[in-house]
Amino acid sequence: MRILFIHDNFPAQFGGIGFWLRAKGWDVTFATAAEVAESPDLRLIRYKPHRAGSRETHPYAQAMDRAAINGQGFVRAALAARDQGYRPDVVVAHSGWGPGMFARDVFPDAAYVAYVEWWYSYPGADVTCLARLEGRDFVGSVEAPMYERARNAPIAMDIAAADAVLCPTEFQAAQFPPLLRPALTVQHDGIDADFYAPDLDASDAGDRRSTLDGLVAEDARVVTYATRGMEPHRGFPQFMAALPAILAADPKAVAVIAGENRVAYGGSSLRGTDWKAKALAELPIDPARVHFVGRLSRVHYRRLLRRSDAHVYLTVPFVLSWSMLEAMSVGCALVLSDTAPVREFADRASARFADLADPATIATAVLDLLTNPxxxxxxxxxxxxxILDRLTIRDLYPRKAALFQSLAAR
Incomplete structure (x- = not known):
């Protein structure tokens, strides 16, 4: 079986299943726009847009303009690979940025699978929640509904061309319009529960109470938070607002925060704010007890989760982070936002819940875990x-492989 994964980033969502298939003897190729992408075991097709989107394009059509240029970049690289004899049986493309929009035209004999994450609506569940957190009603521009609807054009094109459409969660699938929802197969990417496990191995000296790289005391009670970006979509301001009460109530409590100081989601008003600097300037936080450790390797990230006494994951109604499920797999004691995507995988038997709009409830839930081991x-x-029951790659990867094989056989 020859399978081609297409994603602007590398290896992104497709890394786990791609390397697993390669180990099973499949011929695996990644097409990517990532400038830094190396893999001795995989074929790489590199593409890039020949120019940026034009500001002269009608504002409603700018998302489609960028996607079409990106798709053209893929087409040029894929045609060169095809001229050299490459023919995939299955193509799996991340939808929205455009690289897979024309894959069906380049490889018409291949089964085409669109991987979708979000359908833009107005007002979106995420932005209305963010407005509520700021204590205001959501107010958008007259043209905002048109902008949002037009952002779906590349996704709609992918779905129209697809033999199958994969979406990772029921909550995300529910954002799609009723006419398209039956086309989606909900299947998560899967969690490597053997790696993200509570059991200790040679890479983790000591036990759960051991010092984290000499950063915290052996008897400290560690509150952890891990994020790609420190931003409102992931409840970073609310987590920081909860810290003073946690640290004041428990003298042995320390916080360790992993992730980059950037904003990955939202418009210019959110991206223009340094949320870390804002929190540190406005809140009475002891810097000796709050540690920012940056972006971690998988091994060091797992070590952080294993050392955690209370792990906080917060999100507005939006795409669910893998990090929450990885923390569940490690066996963290979790404090979670009481929001729909979280509720799909956690309940009161597996976590404490907090109101994202009320940082005091986050602090109360964390302190409850610290004082009730x-x-x-x-x-x-x-x-x-x-996680073991629903989301392991041991179960999901063979199911994905069977799906790809059945599509190719048709």
């Missing part, structure tokens, strides 16, 4: 059990 241990066990 027996209750925390029960949550840890159930969180791990949920």
């Amino acid at each position: 027996a209750d925390a241990e029960a949550l840890r066990e159930q969180a791990r059990a949920t």
